[in-house]
Amino acid sequence: MLGLVFINVMINYLDRSNLSVAAASLSKDLELSTVQMGLIFSAFGWSYALLQIPGGLIADRFGPRILYAFCLITWSITTLLQGFARGFVGLFGLRLATGAFEAPCYPINNRIVTSWFPNQERASAIALYVSGQFIGLAFFTPVLVTIQYYFGWQGLFITTGLIGLLWGFIWYFFYRDPLEHKRVNAEELDYIEKGGGLISGKKDNPAQPSIWKWVNIKQVFSNRTLWGVYIGQFSLNAMLWFFLTWFPTYLVKYRGFNFLKSGYLASIPFLAACAGLLISGFLSDYLIRKGKSIGVARKTPIIIGLIISISIVGANYSNDAASIIFFMALAFFGAGMGLISWVFVSILSPKHLIGLTGGVFNFMGNLASIVVPIVIGFLVKGGDFKPALVFIGVIALIGACSYIFLVGKIEQAPATNEEVKSKNPLEV
Structure with missing residues (x-):
């Protein structure tokens, strides 16, 4: 099951990043400025981010098998159609649609x-499926670059769209929740549940309160640690x-890398990120097994990682290809x-709000x-990319400070009064 999710994530990120590979050629053919390209790059994020909360609610309501298949098929169709875009408006709209259909995916992954x-x-499992985004990009970015080199940016979008479309049907055929899987026995179900796993669809669970209420959304927005x-x-x-x-545009346009060569060099930071993950x-799981507190085991690697990622600014002081890729790889690691x-x-989330909290x-x-x-589109329009890398480095520093000073004791958010009442109606 984890292997299936891993492949979902690989395809998910190929369809997010294919635009970056196509950007230099596409922007030239469609006569798009850096500001317009910045807006197109961001279009996915507008719909993807805004639909995360609804996506989390949907993930809590519908099963992963049907919902993920629907998402895979629909976002793959919009990816394919990007190969037929003829201007800013059409491409912007299709990227919005891609983000919308991908929105429930990570809440589903977490569930x-x-x-x-x-x-x-769980941390090891999360690391393994999230690594799919980096392994896929590391090994397939050179492939995507080669496809574009021979078939153009149109062929790139059509190819990646067809791959996702086919995989959507494969996912539906193979995925099952623990209770529905024929090879899962009672001992394994007991092991998962005693370890804090939430068995989807367990019939003897008490009825859960409705998640479609303002009090639940308020709860996940009012917790300081969250x-x-x-x-x-x-x-x-x-x-x-x-x-x-x-990143690919940075290498080709602002650092003068050869396009085909950049495809191979661009894979190095993704491999580094995969290794770091x-x-x-x-x-983190090793520290848990050794008896370290959840706070130490889970927070320490993240804080160290965010501090290391500030090193991206070092690329501003490098002129040779090896040094530039080194700082990029170190930061992404x-x-x-x-x-x-x-x-x-x-x-941290209340048990009945995992999908919502994930959203x-x-x-x-x-x-x-x-x-x-x-x-970044505005920062680089003058032809200098250095301010953009400083901008990314400062954000990384803010993230490290957030984990150090804001994320306190790691414990599950308390149940709301409504949840307590639903479980103990005679005690009200």
Whole structure:
């Protein structure tokens, strides 16, 4: 099941980043300015971020099997159609649609991992499926560059769209929740549940209160620790969205790299981010098994990672290709360490609001997908990319401070009075 989610994430990020590979050629063919490209880069983020809370609510309501298949098929269709865009408005609209259909995916991912894995294995599981975005981009970015080189940016969008469309049907055929999987026995279900896993669809659970209420949304927005995590996620996503949008353009247009060569060099930071993520996930679970507190085990790798990611500014003081890629890889390695942060959703959220909390968490983090591409588009319009890298470095510093000073004791948010009443109606 984790392998299926891993492939979902790979396809998800290929369809987010294909525009960055196509950007230099596409902007020339469609006569788009850097400001317009910044807006197009951000279009995905507008709908994706704004629909995170509804996406989280939907993830709490509908099963992963049907909902994920729907998302895969619909966002793949909009990806394919981007190959037929003829101007700013059409491309902007299709990127909005892609973001909208991808919106429920990470809340679904978190719900799947919470259903299939006990607490002591969850950070490793999250690290493994999130690594799909970096492994996919590392190994397939050169492939995407080659496809565009021979078939144009139109062929790039059509190819990636067709791959996702096919995978949507494969997902529906193979995925099952723990209670529905024929190879899962009672002992495994007991192991998951005793370890804090939430078995989806368990029939003997008491009725849960409705999540479609203002009091639930208020709860996940009023917790100080959650706010610290939200700010930290914004910082991590700022680094991520630089690499998903402007990074190839930075190498080709502002550093003079050969287009085909840039495809291979661009894969190095993604491999570094994957290494940081996996090291962080397994280290965090190792610390838990060694008896360290949840706060120390979960926060320490993230704080270290955010501090390391400030090193992106070093690329401003480098002129040779090796040094530039080194600082980029080091910074993305640090960001990768921080991306086990999804583990806090299942730790901190009320049990009946995991999807909603995941939606808010992803909404706050993905505001960076709106802000960062647009701000960079304005910062670099004069032809100098140095202010953009300083901007990313400052955001990373803010994220580290957020985890140090705002994220306090790590404990599950208390149940609301409504939830308590629903479970104990005779005690009211």
